[in-house]
Amino acid sequence: MKIGTIADLHIDRHNKKTSDDYLEALVEIVKYKNLDILLIAGDISNHYQLTHQFITQLTKQLDIPVKFVPGNHDLWEVESMTTQDIWNNYKSMSQCLVGKPFIVNEEWAIIGHTGWYDYSFAAQRFSLDELQKGKHYGATWQDKERVSWGISDQNLSEIAAEQ
Incomplete structure (x- = not known):
């Protein structure tokens, strides 16, 4: 059995390539x-x-x-949808692994979850307060502005780990 895995396509970030270009290339490979x-x-x-x-x-x-599995960028809010609405939208898709393991055969299953970062791998030079603010030298961690779960990153990470 051949299982292909890819991540971080960011199909909307390239100036000269469209989502159709990414689709065509991925189907081909x-x-x-x-x-x-x-x-x-x-x-x-x-x-x-x-x-x-x-x-x-x-x-x-x-x-x-x-x-x-949706990544953090896939969860960025838009005016008409909250993070939870977007999360629920993905979970309703048959292709989404969150909460729905894919049974490959009698011996194997594929599970997936977005998880969340709890700062455990953050450089020690940053305080918890600095990490929670998501700002450093004038730059802003976009997840802090575009994703809103209503709980701390650490609590969200714990919930994800328990699932």
Whole structure:
């Protein structure tokens, strides 16, 4: 069995390539590699509708299971949707692994969860307060402005780990 895994496509970040270009390239490589399953480990785009559309189109063009876990960028809020709304939207998709393990065969299953960062790997020169603010030398950690779970990153990380 050949399982392909890819992450951090960021299909909306390139000035000269479109989401269709990424779709075409990924379909081509999956077929060339003769994969049996494709896993996408987050950060497909910065907008949930584009991520949703990309996964839907990819699934239609491939004759293999396509599964994904949303990354932090996939969860960035828009005016009309909260982080929780976007999360629920992804969880309703059959391709999303969150809360729905994919049974490969009698011996193997694939599970996935977005998880969240709890600062345990942060450089010691940063205090907990600095990390929670998400600002450093005038730069802002975009998740601090575009993702709002309503609880601390550490608590969210604990909840994710328990699932």
